[in-house]
Amino acid sequence: MGFKLLKLGVLVISLFLPFLLGNQYYLHVAVKMAIWCIAVLGLGILVGFTGQISVAHSTFLGIGAYSSALLALKLSFPFWACLILAGLISAMIGLLIGYPFLRLKGHYFAISTLAFCILMEQIFSNWKFLTYGPEGVTMGPGEVMGIPSPQLGHPAIGVFEFSTKISYYYLVLGFLLLAIYVMYGLLNSKSGRALVAMREDEDLARSVGIDPTKYKLFAFFLSSLFAGIAGSLYAHYVKFLSANSFNFLESFYILMAVIIGGKDSIVGMILGAILINLLPELLSFPSSAPMISAISIAILATTLILTIIFLPRGLIEFSKLFRGKGRDE
Amino acid sequence: MGKGSELFLQCLVNGFVVGSSYTLVALGLTMIFGVLRIPNFGHGNLLMLSAFMTLFSGRLFGFPYWGATLFSVVLITLIGVLSYFLLFRPVKGASPLNMLIIAIGLYFLLEAIAIFLTKGQTLWGSVPTPWHGTINVSGITIGIQELVILIFTPILIVAVYTFVFRTKTGSSIRAVAQDPMAAALLGIREDRVMVATFALASALAGVGGAMVGGVPGQAITPTMASMLTAKAFIIVILGGLGSMTGAVMGGYLIGLTESLSAGMLQGYLPLLGKGYADAYAFILLLILVIVKPEGLFGEK
Numbered sequence: 322m323g324f325k326l327l328k329l330g331v332l333v334i335s336l337f338l339p340f341l342l343g344n345q346y347y348l349h350v351a352v353k354m355a356i357w358c359i360a361v362l363g364l365g366i367l368v369g370f371t372g373q374i375s376v377a378h379s380t381f382l383g384i385g386a387y388s389s390a391l392l393a394l395k396l397s398f399p400f401w402a403c404l405i406l407a408g409l410i411s412a413m414i415g416l417l418i419g420y421p422f423l424r425l426k427g428h429y430f431a432i433s434t435l436a437f438c439i440l441m442e443q444i445f446s447n448w449k450f451l452t453y454g455p456e457g458v459t460m461g462p463g464e465v466m467g468i469p470s471p472q473l474g475h476p477a478i479g480v481f482e483f484s485t486k487i488s489y490y491y492l493v494l495g496f497l498l499l500a501i502y503v504m505y506g507l508l509n510s511k512s513g514r515a516l517v518a519m520r521e522d523e524d525l526a527r528s529v530g531i532d533p534t535k536y537k538l539f540a541f542f543l544s545s546l547f548a549g550i551a552g553s554l555y556a557h558y559v560k561f562l563s564a565n566s567f568n569f570l571e572s573f574y575i576l577m578a579v580i581i582g583g584k585d586s587i588v589g590m591i592l593g594a595i596l597i598n599l600l601p602e603l604l605s606f607p608s609s610a611p612m613i614s615a616i617s618i619a620i621l622a623t624t625l626i627l628t629i630i631f632l633p634r635g636l637i638e639f640s641k642l643f644r645g646k647g648r649d650e
Numbered sequence: 651m652g653k654g655s656e657l658f659l660q661c662l663v664n665g666f667v668v669g670s671s672y673t674l675v676a677l678g679l680t681m682i683f684g685v686l687r688i689p690n691f692g693h694g695n696l697l698m699l700s701a702f703m704t705l706f707s708g709r710l711f712g713f714p715y716w717g718a719t720l721f722s723v724v725l726i727t728l729i730g731v732l733s734y735f736l737l738f739r740p741v742k743g744a745s746p747l748n749m750l751i752i753a754i755g756l757y758f759l760l761e762a763i764a765i766f767l768t769k770g771q772t773l774w775g776s777v778p779t780p781w782h783g784t785i786n787v788s789g790i791t792i793g794i795q796e797l798v799i800l801i802f803t804p805i806l807i808v809a810v811y812t813f814v815f816r817t818k819t820g821s822s823i824r825a826v827a828q829d830p831m832a833a834a835l836l837g838i839r840e841d842r843v844m845v846a847t848f849a850l851a852s853a854l855a856g857v858g859g860a861m862v863g864g865v866p867g868q869a870i871t872p873t874m875a876s877m878l879t880a881k882a883f884i885i886v887i888l889g890g891l892g893s894m895t896g897a898v899m900g901g902y903l904i905g906l907t908e909s910l911s912a913g914m915l916q917g918y919l920p921l922l923g924k925g926y927a928d929a930y931a932f933i934l935l936l937i938l939v940i941v942k943p944e945g946l947f948g949e950k
Contacts, residue, residue, distance in 0.1 A: 368747075372745075372747060374747055374750055374751075421939060421940045422939070425939060428688070428689050428746065428750070428891070429887065429939065431689070431750060432689060432883050432884070432887055432935075433935065433936070433939050435880055435883060436880075436883075436884055436931075436932040436935040436936055437932070437936065439877075439880050439928070439929070439932050440929050440932040440933060440936065443928055443929040443932075444929075569876075569880065570876065573754050573757070573758070576751070576754065577751075577754070580751050612765075612766075612769065614765060615762045615765035615766040616762075616766075618758050618759075618761060618762040618765070619758075619759060619762035619763075619766070621758065622755045622756075622757075622758035622759040622762060623755075623759070625751060625752075625754070625755040625758075626737055626752055626755040626756075626759075629741060629744070629748045629751050629752055629755070630740050630741055633744065633745075633748055
């Protein structure tokens with residue numbers, strides 16, 4: 322009961338957040354955080370449901386971001402088409418990669434995704450097609466600039482452009498709520514229960530007719546889809562892409578959010594995403610930029626390690642202290 | 651000698667130099683994997699930290715290069731052993747997923763220490779060594795520091811092999827790697843084996859950092875080992891997880907592949923340009939996991 326109230330409270334706060342934050346910069350942090358939450362939930366599907374660690378999640382974010390940006394710049398596709406295609410391209414590549422990888426066990430899977438991530442980073446930063454803008458202007462390697470803002474409506478009846486931070490916040494929040502809705506739907510669906518059964522005991526699940534490979538692929542597909550959509554939202558928000566934003570360290574951070582928050586709980590993962598985004602901001606007052614990154618990296622790493630040692634199910638386990646026994650989902 | 655063969659030999663030498671640092675990290679990584687059964691993502695960063703320690707101990711205490719190297723190797727060995735006691739030992743028996751996350755935590759901790767030490771400045775240059783200067787042998791240019799790396803790495807590898815295959819501690823490391831349960835039944839103390847393995851692996855990374863840090867033009871930055879870490883993983887997988895020979899062969903193989911393809915094939919195929927030099931190891935791995943998931947030298 323108390324937990325439900327908390328969720329409702331968080332929802333209300335998130336709806337009115339732009340009015341609570343006086344500062345445009347804070348709003349910018351909130352937008353980035355919300356985009357990040359979608360990506361983190363995507364990885365959560367894979368890690369939470371299948372117990373497999375992917376270190377290529379930022380790559381799918383990158384595939385979504387570059388696809389969306391290039392479709393908009395080179396083919397002048399409208400934002401909504403870019404967004405959907407970005408999600409689908411990312412998800413299809415996820416299927417393609419997932420098919421050979423998901424046959425591998427544990428560490429082999431994790432390291433293969435690491436290889437894929439670095440390979441794609443090389444491609445992002447070396448592919449000439451990407452480095453030239455629509456007017457043939459050369460940017461740095463792997464950089465794309467001048468991505469348009471999303472628009473809604475028709476020229477005949479008027480067009481609304483999501484060019485302000487506040488409008489973009491609500492756009493992203495809409496997608497985040499949709500993502501959360503999809504995740505809850507998944508948890509209560511037949512596929513979701515099959516995934517949970519598989520995670521708990523693969524052999525037993527197989528014996529009742531659940532095909533592990535099929536469901537793992539499905540989880541990987543959804544996970545890449547979420548990342549692709551988050552990538553598209555990111556591209557049309559920051560309007561500038563650089564291959565560095567999608568390296569494997571970014572994947573580590575996304576993974577950290579999932580683990581610190583709690584890989585079995587949607588609320589936990591969102592908590593993790595907020596924590597990781599907020600920490601460098603909270604530290605930005607007392608010291609200089611490199612020190613902030615050193616301190617925040619050290620705090621995050623320590624939190625990660627302590628979480629694994631003392632709360633293997635993530636910080637969300639704290640909430641159990643107040644709720645008695647029983648799982649979140 | 652023709653120009654083509656000169657270029658080939660130059661690439662060959664460069665490949666062996668690069669391959670040396672890959673090998674030193676991969677060898678430690680594969681040993682830790684053998685006894686701990688996890689890929690230690692933080693391991694490569696020990697090399698980076700060692701380069702820093704060598705630089706700083708030289709500057710702060712005025713140690714000569716050899717002294718600074720010794721100081722740094724001892725310190726890195728201690729850090730490696732400490733990482734076992736503080737991070738990996740408390741989660742003994744945890745799921746592989748959690749162990750992997752701990753290793754990622756170690757990676758970030760070591761990076762944070764490096765940023766902290768340097769206050770974020772990146773313009774540190776290389777470690778000053780007594781050997782700066784180059785020698786020319788029939789058209790091929792080798793830095794003397796690189797020559798030191800070329801000669802010293804195989805000596806280290808032989809020393810490690812001797813230790814692992816000829817001493818009692820070495821055979822207990824192999825026993826634990828082969829079958830932890832049987833090793834425990836025979837009275838082999840696990841902690842002792844772990845300490846020995848972590849110490850040896852960290853010392854290798856430590857020596858590697860001190861040597862690589864001394865190459866003129868090598869920039870010492872907190873992220874200088876991130877690609878190295880990733881490649882060492884690929885090498886360890888290519889060689890078969892836990893296989894020492896696989897790690898050594900794989901390390902030199904990847905170094906040579908990169909150097910030869912970047913130097914020789916450039917201009918023939920668009921995909922093999924210099925920009926993609928870092929990608930070959932990963933392409934190799936992707937092909938391997940599809941064709942032969944147990945590794946080149948690994949057992950089924």
